[in-house]
Amino acid sequence: MSVYPKKIANKLSRKTADPVSDEAVCGRAASFICGCFAEACIAVDGDAQVIENIRFATNGCGFMLASSFVLEEMLAGSELAALKGLSDQHLVAELESELGEFPDVRKQCALVAIEALRTAFGRLRKARAAEFAGDSPLVCSCFGVSEDDLLAAIKTTQASRFGDLETVTRAGRGCGACRMLIEELIDSPKIQA
Ligand code: FES
Structure with a gap:
Protein backbone atom coordinates (compact mmCIF):
# COMPACT_ATOMS: atom_id res chain seq x y z
CA MET A 1 0.00 0.00 0.00
CA SER A 2 1.32 3.43 -0.99
CA VAL A 3 2.06 6.21 1.49
CA TYR A 4 0.65 8.63 -1.12
CA PRO A 5 -2.98 9.54 -1.89
CA LYS A 6 -4.55 7.29 -4.52
CA LYS A 7 -4.35 9.72 -7.45
CA ILE A 8 -0.69 10.41 -6.75
CA ALA A 9 0.08 6.69 -6.35
CA ASN A 10 -1.69 5.90 -9.63
CA LYS A 11 0.32 8.53 -11.46
CA LEU A 12 3.56 7.14 -10.03
CA SER A 13 2.82 3.75 -11.56
CA ARG A 14 3.24 5.24 -15.04
CA LYS A 15 5.76 3.52 -17.30
CA THR A 16 9.08 5.27 -17.76
CA ALA A 17 8.97 7.81 -20.60
CA ASP A 18 11.28 8.02 -23.63
CA PRO A 19 14.57 9.87 -23.09
CA VAL A 20 14.78 13.58 -23.80
CA SER A 21 15.87 14.67 -27.29
CA ASP A 22 19.40 15.94 -28.02
CA GLU A 23 18.07 19.40 -28.94
CA ALA A 24 16.49 19.92 -25.53
CA VAL A 25 17.36 22.83 -23.24
CA CYS A 26 17.23 22.12 -19.51
CA GLY A 27 16.59 24.14 -16.38
CA ARG A 28 16.65 23.26 -12.70
CA ALA A 29 14.94 24.40 -9.53
CA ALA A 30 15.31 23.24 -5.94
CA SER A 31 13.36 23.46 -2.74
CA PHE A 32 14.85 25.39 0.17
CA ILE A 33 12.55 23.40 2.43
CA CYS A 34 13.43 19.79 1.62
CA GLY A 35 16.50 20.25 -0.61
CA CYS A 36 15.01 18.23 -3.47
CA PHE A 37 15.43 19.37 -7.05
CA ALA A 38 13.63 19.02 -10.35
CA GLU A 39 15.10 19.39 -13.81
CA ALA A 40 12.96 20.10 -16.86
CA CYS A 41 14.25 19.59 -20.40
CA ILE A 42 12.32 20.90 -23.38
CA ALA A 43 12.72 20.84 -27.15
CA VAL A 44 10.60 23.39 -29.00
CA ASP A 45 9.92 23.58 -32.73
CA GLY A 46 10.24 27.31 -33.31
CA ASP A 47 8.51 27.25 -36.70
CA ALA A 48 5.51 25.26 -35.54
CA GLN A 49 5.62 26.98 -32.12
CA VAL A 50 5.02 23.63 -30.46
CA ILE A 51 6.70 21.75 -27.59
CA GLU A 52 8.11 18.67 -29.34
CA ASN A 53 9.63 16.94 -26.36
CA ILE A 54 9.55 17.49 -22.60
CA ARG A 55 11.06 15.43 -19.82
CA PHE A 56 11.58 15.94 -16.10
CA ALA A 57 14.03 14.37 -13.70
CA THR A 58 13.75 14.77 -9.95
CA ASN A 59 15.08 13.32 -6.71
CA GLY A 60 11.97 14.57 -4.94
CA CYS A 61 8.99 12.91 -3.32
CA GLY A 62 6.00 11.34 -5.02
CA PHE A 63 4.21 14.70 -5.14
CA MET A 64 7.08 16.28 -7.07
CA LEU A 65 7.42 13.27 -9.37
CA ALA A 66 3.67 13.04 -10.04
CA SER A 67 3.59 16.79 -10.75
CA SER A 68 6.41 16.29 -13.25
CA PHE A 69 4.57 13.46 -14.98
CA VAL A 70 1.40 15.52 -15.29
CA LEU A 71 3.32 18.50 -16.69
CA GLU A 72 4.97 16.24 -19.27
CA GLU A 73 1.65 14.75 -20.35
CA MET A 74 -0.08 18.11 -20.38
CA LEU A 75 2.56 20.02 -22.35
CA ALA A 76 4.00 17.48 -24.82
CA GLY A 77 2.83 18.52 -28.27
CA SER A 78 1.24 21.65 -26.87
CA GLU A 79 1.27 24.97 -28.72
CA LEU A 80 3.28 27.72 -27.04
CA ALA A 81 0.22 29.96 -27.15
CA ALA A 82 -1.48 27.55 -24.73
CA LEU A 83 1.14 28.11 -22.00
CA LYS A 84 -0.47 31.35 -20.78
CA GLY A 85 2.82 32.68 -19.46
CA LEU A 86 3.35 29.55 -17.32
CA SER A 87 1.49 31.12 -14.45
CA ASP A 88 1.62 29.26 -11.13
CA GLN A 89 -2.11 29.74 -10.74
CA HIS A 90 -2.97 28.10 -14.08
CA LEU A 91 -0.53 25.20 -13.73
CA VAL A 92 -1.30 24.42 -10.08
CA ALA A 93 -5.01 24.34 -10.96
CA GLU A 94 -4.27 21.86 -13.76
CA LEU A 95 -2.11 19.69 -11.49
CA GLU A 96 -4.65 19.62 -8.69
CA SER A 97 -7.48 18.87 -11.08
CA GLU A 98 -5.66 15.69 -12.06
CA LEU A 99 -3.92 14.76 -8.82
CA GLY A 100 -6.30 16.12 -6.21
CA GLU A 101 -5.64 19.00 -3.85
CA PHE A 102 -2.14 18.94 -2.41
CA PRO A 103 -1.66 19.16 1.38
CA ASP A 104 -0.26 22.57 2.32
CA VAL A 105 3.18 21.15 3.13
CA ARG A 106 3.36 19.54 -0.33
CA LYS A 107 2.28 22.52 -2.44
CA GLN A 108 5.92 23.56 -2.79
CA CYS A 109 6.68 20.21 -4.49
CA ALA A 110 4.50 21.18 -7.45
CA LEU A 111 5.98 24.70 -7.50
CA VAL A 112 9.54 23.35 -7.76
CA ALA A 113 8.58 21.35 -10.87
CA ILE A 114 6.91 24.44 -12.36
CA GLU A 115 9.94 26.61 -11.56
CA ALA A 116 12.25 24.09 -13.29
CA LEU A 117 10.06 24.34 -16.38
CA ARG A 118 10.16 28.13 -16.25
CA THR A 119 13.96 28.06 -15.92
CA ALA A 120 14.25 25.80 -18.99
CA PHE A 121 12.16 28.24 -21.04
CA GLY A 122 14.25 31.15 -19.75
CA ARG A 123 17.40 29.41 -20.98
CA LEU A 124 15.78 28.66 -24.33
CA ARG A 125 14.86 32.33 -24.73
CA LYS A 126 18.42 33.44 -23.95
CA ALA A 127 19.90 30.98 -26.46
CA ARG A 128 17.54 32.08 -29.22
CA ALA A 129 18.03 35.76 -28.46
CA ALA A 130 21.80 35.29 -28.76
CA GLU A 131 21.40 33.66 -32.20
S1 FES B 1 6.42 34.17 -24.26
FE1 FES B 1 8.16 32.84 -24.37
S2 FES B 1 9.78 34.19 -24.79
FE2 FES B 1 8.04 35.43 -24.88
Missing part, protein backbone atom coordinates in the same frame (compact mmCIF):
# COMPACT_ATOMS: atom_id res chain seq x y z
CA PHE A 132 18.83 36.13 -33.54
CA ALA A 133 20.00 38.09 -36.59
CA GLY A 134 17.31 40.79 -36.78
CA ASP A 135 17.92 44.56 -36.83
CA SER A 136 16.96 44.87 -33.17
CA PRO A 137 17.26 42.32 -30.33
CA LEU A 138 14.84 39.41 -30.10
CA VAL A 139 12.61 39.83 -27.05
CA CYS A 140 10.02 37.06 -27.35
CA SER A 141 11.51 33.84 -28.70
CA CYS A 142 8.19 31.97 -28.53
CA PHE A 143 6.67 34.18 -31.21
CA GLY A 144 9.74 35.80 -32.81
CA VAL A 145 8.97 39.36 -31.67
CA SER A 146 11.85 41.84 -31.68
CA GLU A 147 12.40 44.96 -29.62
CA ASP A 148 11.52 47.19 -32.59
CA ASP A 149 8.28 45.22 -33.15
CA LEU A 150 7.35 45.73 -29.53
CA LEU A 151 8.20 49.41 -29.43
CA ALA A 152 6.02 49.92 -32.51
CA ALA A 153 3.18 47.94 -30.92
CA ILE A 154 3.46 49.89 -27.67
CA LYS A 155 3.30 53.19 -29.54
CA THR A 156 0.35 52.07 -31.68
CA THR A 157 -1.70 50.91 -28.72
CA GLN A 158 -0.37 53.55 -26.32
CA ALA A 159 0.07 50.61 -23.96
CA SER A 160 0.70 51.44 -20.33
CA ARG A 161 0.65 47.81 -19.15
CA PHE A 162 1.30 44.35 -20.56
CA GLY A 163 -2.38 43.51 -21.10
CA ASP A 164 -2.80 46.49 -23.45
CA LEU A 165 -0.71 44.72 -26.09
CA GLU A 166 -3.00 41.72 -26.32
CA THR A 167 -4.69 42.78 -29.55
CA VAL A 168 -1.50 43.45 -31.51
CA THR A 169 1.12 40.89 -30.47
CA ARG A 170 1.26 37.52 -28.76
CA ALA A 171 4.63 38.36 -27.19
CA GLY A 172 4.73 37.22 -23.56
CA ARG A 173 1.79 34.86 -23.87
CA GLY A 174 3.80 31.67 -24.36
CA CYS A 175 6.35 30.68 -21.73
CA GLY A 176 6.30 34.15 -20.17
CA ALA A 177 10.13 34.36 -19.97
CA CYS A 178 10.10 37.72 -21.80
CA ARG A 179 7.34 39.38 -19.80
CA MET A 180 9.58 41.35 -17.48
CA LEU A 181 11.47 42.74 -20.46
CA ILE A 182 8.23 43.73 -22.19
CA GLU A 183 7.11 45.55 -19.05
CA GLU A 184 10.46 47.34 -18.94
CA LEU A 185 9.99 48.40 -22.59
CA ILE A 186 6.56 49.82 -21.79
CA ASP A 187 8.20 51.95 -19.08
CA SER A 188 11.31 52.75 -21.13
CA PRO A 189 12.42 56.31 -21.93
CA LYS A 190 12.11 55.45 -25.67
CA ILE A 191 8.36 55.26 -25.13
CA GLN A 192 7.97 57.92 -22.51
CA ALA A 193 9.92 60.52 -24.57
Whole structure:
Protein backbone atom coordinates (compact mmCIF):
# COMPACT_ATOMS: atom_id res chain seq x y z
CA MET A 1 0.00 0.00 0.00
CA SER A 2 1.32 3.43 -0.99
CA VAL A 3 2.06 6.21 1.49
CA TYR A 4 0.65 8.63 -1.12
CA PRO A 5 -2.98 9.54 -1.89
CA LYS A 6 -4.55 7.29 -4.52
CA LYS A 7 -4.35 9.72 -7.45
CA ILE A 8 -0.69 10.41 -6.75
CA ALA A 9 0.08 6.69 -6.35
CA ASN A 10 -1.69 5.90 -9.63
CA LYS A 11 0.32 8.53 -11.46
CA LEU A 12 3.56 7.14 -10.03
CA SER A 13 2.82 3.75 -11.56
CA ARG A 14 3.24 5.24 -15.04
CA LYS A 15 5.76 3.52 -17.30
CA THR A 16 9.08 5.27 -17.76
CA ALA A 17 8.97 7.81 -20.60
CA ASP A 18 11.28 8.02 -23.63
CA PRO A 19 14.57 9.87 -23.09
CA VAL A 20 14.78 13.58 -23.80
CA SER A 21 15.87 14.67 -27.29
CA ASP A 22 19.40 15.94 -28.02
CA GLU A 23 18.07 19.40 -28.94
CA ALA A 24 16.49 19.92 -25.53
CA VAL A 25 17.36 22.83 -23.24
CA CYS A 26 17.23 22.12 -19.51
CA GLY A 27 16.59 24.14 -16.38
CA ARG A 28 16.65 23.26 -12.70
CA ALA A 29 14.94 24.40 -9.53
CA ALA A 30 15.31 23.24 -5.94
CA SER A 31 13.36 23.46 -2.74
CA PHE A 32 14.85 25.39 0.17
CA ILE A 33 12.55 23.40 2.43
CA CYS A 34 13.43 19.79 1.62
CA GLY A 35 16.50 20.25 -0.61
CA CYS A 36 15.01 18.23 -3.47
CA PHE A 37 15.43 19.37 -7.05
CA ALA A 38 13.63 19.02 -10.35
CA GLU A 39 15.10 19.39 -13.81
CA ALA A 40 12.96 20.10 -16.86
CA CYS A 41 14.25 19.59 -20.40
CA ILE A 42 12.32 20.90 -23.38
CA ALA A 43 12.72 20.84 -27.15
CA VAL A 44 10.60 23.39 -29.00
CA ASP A 45 9.92 23.58 -32.73
CA GLY A 46 10.24 27.31 -33.31
CA ASP A 47 8.51 27.25 -36.70
CA ALA A 48 5.51 25.26 -35.54
CA GLN A 49 5.62 26.98 -32.12
CA VAL A 50 5.02 23.63 -30.46
CA ILE A 51 6.70 21.75 -27.59
CA GLU A 52 8.11 18.67 -29.34
CA ASN A 53 9.63 16.94 -26.36
CA ILE A 54 9.55 17.49 -22.60
CA ARG A 55 11.06 15.43 -19.82
CA PHE A 56 11.58 15.94 -16.10
CA ALA A 57 14.03 14.37 -13.70
CA THR A 58 13.75 14.77 -9.95
CA ASN A 59 15.08 13.32 -6.71
CA GLY A 60 11.97 14.57 -4.94
CA CYS A 61 8.99 12.91 -3.32
CA GLY A 62 6.00 11.34 -5.02
CA PHE A 63 4.21 14.70 -5.14
CA MET A 64 7.08 16.28 -7.07
CA LEU A 65 7.42 13.27 -9.37
CA ALA A 66 3.67 13.04 -10.04
CA SER A 67 3.59 16.79 -10.75
CA SER A 68 6.41 16.29 -13.25
CA PHE A 69 4.57 13.46 -14.98
CA VAL A 70 1.40 15.52 -15.29
CA LEU A 71 3.32 18.50 -16.69
CA GLU A 72 4.97 16.24 -19.27
CA GLU A 73 1.65 14.75 -20.35
CA MET A 74 -0.08 18.11 -20.38
CA LEU A 75 2.56 20.02 -22.35
CA ALA A 76 4.00 17.48 -24.82
CA GLY A 77 2.83 18.52 -28.27
CA SER A 78 1.24 21.65 -26.87
CA GLU A 79 1.27 24.97 -28.72
CA LEU A 80 3.28 27.72 -27.04
CA ALA A 81 0.22 29.96 -27.15
CA ALA A 82 -1.48 27.55 -24.73
CA LEU A 83 1.14 28.11 -22.00
CA LYS A 84 -0.47 31.35 -20.78
CA GLY A 85 2.82 32.68 -19.46
CA LEU A 86 3.35 29.55 -17.32
CA SER A 87 1.49 31.12 -14.45
CA ASP A 88 1.62 29.26 -11.13
CA GLN A 89 -2.11 29.74 -10.74
CA HIS A 90 -2.97 28.10 -14.08
CA LEU A 91 -0.53 25.20 -13.73
CA VAL A 92 -1.30 24.42 -10.08
CA ALA A 93 -5.01 24.34 -10.96
CA GLU A 94 -4.27 21.86 -13.76
CA LEU A 95 -2.11 19.69 -11.49
CA GLU A 96 -4.65 19.62 -8.69
CA SER A 97 -7.48 18.87 -11.08
CA GLU A 98 -5.66 15.69 -12.06
CA LEU A 99 -3.92 14.76 -8.82
CA GLY A 100 -6.30 16.12 -6.21
CA GLU A 101 -5.64 19.00 -3.85
CA PHE A 102 -2.14 18.94 -2.41
CA PRO A 103 -1.66 19.16 1.38
CA ASP A 104 -0.26 22.57 2.32
CA VAL A 105 3.18 21.15 3.13
CA ARG A 106 3.36 19.54 -0.33
CA LYS A 107 2.28 22.52 -2.44
CA GLN A 108 5.92 23.56 -2.79
CA CYS A 109 6.68 20.21 -4.49
CA ALA A 110 4.50 21.18 -7.45
CA LEU A 111 5.98 24.70 -7.50
CA VAL A 112 9.54 23.35 -7.76
CA ALA A 113 8.58 21.35 -10.87
CA ILE A 114 6.91 24.44 -12.36
CA GLU A 115 9.94 26.61 -11.56
CA ALA A 116 12.25 24.09 -13.29
CA LEU A 117 10.06 24.34 -16.38
CA ARG A 118 10.16 28.13 -16.25
CA THR A 119 13.96 28.06 -15.92
CA ALA A 120 14.25 25.80 -18.99
CA PHE A 121 12.16 28.24 -21.04
CA GLY A 122 14.25 31.15 -19.75
CA ARG A 123 17.40 29.41 -20.98
CA LEU A 124 15.78 28.66 -24.33
CA ARG A 125 14.86 32.33 -24.73
CA LYS A 126 18.42 33.44 -23.95
CA ALA A 127 19.90 30.98 -26.46
CA ARG A 128 17.54 32.08 -29.22
CA ALA A 129 18.03 35.76 -28.46
CA ALA A 130 21.80 35.29 -28.76
CA GLU A 131 21.40 33.66 -32.20
CA PHE A 132 18.83 36.13 -33.54
CA ALA A 133 20.00 38.09 -36.59
CA GLY A 134 17.31 40.79 -36.78
CA ASP A 135 17.92 44.56 -36.83
CA SER A 136 16.96 44.87 -33.17
CA PRO A 137 17.26 42.32 -30.33
CA LEU A 138 14.84 39.41 -30.10
CA VAL A 139 12.61 39.83 -27.05
CA CYS A 140 10.02 37.06 -27.35
CA SER A 141 11.51 33.84 -28.70
CA CYS A 142 8.19 31.97 -28.53
CA PHE A 143 6.67 34.18 -31.21
CA GLY A 144 9.74 35.80 -32.81
CA VAL A 145 8.97 39.36 -31.67
CA SER A 146 11.85 41.84 -31.68
CA GLU A 147 12.40 44.96 -29.62
CA ASP A 148 11.52 47.19 -32.59
CA ASP A 149 8.28 45.22 -33.15
CA LEU A 150 7.35 45.73 -29.53
CA LEU A 151 8.20 49.41 -29.43
CA ALA A 152 6.02 49.92 -32.51
CA ALA A 153 3.18 47.94 -30.92
CA ILE A 154 3.46 49.89 -27.67
CA LYS A 155 3.30 53.19 -29.54
CA THR A 156 0.35 52.07 -31.68
CA THR A 157 -1.70 50.91 -28.72
CA GLN A 158 -0.37 53.55 -26.32
CA ALA A 159 0.07 50.61 -23.96
CA SER A 160 0.70 51.44 -20.33
CA ARG A 161 0.65 47.81 -19.15
CA PHE A 162 1.30 44.35 -20.56
CA GLY A 163 -2.38 43.51 -21.10
CA ASP A 164 -2.80 46.49 -23.45
CA LEU A 165 -0.71 44.72 -26.09
CA GLU A 166 -3.00 41.72 -26.32
CA THR A 167 -4.69 42.78 -29.55
CA VAL A 168 -1.50 43.45 -31.51
CA THR A 169 1.12 40.89 -30.47
CA ARG A 170 1.26 37.52 -28.76
CA ALA A 171 4.63 38.36 -27.19
CA GLY A 172 4.73 37.22 -23.56
CA ARG A 173 1.79 34.86 -23.87
CA GLY A 174 3.80 31.67 -24.36
CA CYS A 175 6.35 30.68 -21.73
CA GLY A 176 6.30 34.15 -20.17
CA ALA A 177 10.13 34.36 -19.97
CA CYS A 178 10.10 37.72 -21.80
CA ARG A 179 7.34 39.38 -19.80
CA MET A 180 9.58 41.35 -17.48
CA LEU A 181 11.47 42.74 -20.46
CA ILE A 182 8.23 43.73 -22.19
CA GLU A 183 7.11 45.55 -19.05
CA GLU A 184 10.46 47.34 -18.94
CA LEU A 185 9.99 48.40 -22.59
CA ILE A 186 6.56 49.82 -21.79
CA ASP A 187 8.20 51.95 -19.08
CA SER A 188 11.31 52.75 -21.13
CA PRO A 189 12.42 56.31 -21.93
CA LYS A 190 12.11 55.45 -25.67
CA ILE A 191 8.36 55.26 -25.13
CA GLN A 192 7.97 57.92 -22.51
CA ALA A 193 9.92 60.52 -24.57
S1 FES B 1 9.78 34.19 -24.79
FE1 FES B 1 8.16 32.84 -24.37
S2 FES B 1 6.42 34.17 -24.26
FE2 FES B 1 8.04 35.43 -24.88
